[in-house]
Amino acid sequence: MMAIVRPVVECNRTQVDNGRVYLRELVFGGPAEPHPSKALAITGRTEGAVAATPCRDARVSKADAATTAPVVSAVVFLAMAANASVTAS
Structure with a gap:
């Protein structure tokens, strides 16, 4: 499982702003909208x-x-959202 999840976490830690947008789209975007749908x-x-x-x-x-x-x-x-919040301060 770690081999599957690790690249997602590493990408999120490398591209923090993109990771925040991705997480925001997952949480707040509607499934009919293109970006949340892809996420x-x-x-x-x-x-x-x-x-x-x-x-x-x-x-x-x-x-x-x-x-x-x-x-x-x-x-x-x-974990990714908490990490993003910590680095934003």
Whole structure:
């Protein structure tokens, strides 16, 4: 999962202003608007990849993996938002 999430976090830390805009679009933009729609599509693909990872272990069901993926995304986005807030001060 870290191999999937790490590039997103690194990009956000390198391009802080773009990362803030991206996060803002995810939170406040409507899904019919072009930029939030693209951001939501990227998030969906990332969550799909994250969900597929634990399914490599036979003990993890697809349902459990599908439930975990949005939680991982939420934690990553929260961490990126907190990081952006700290560096803005």
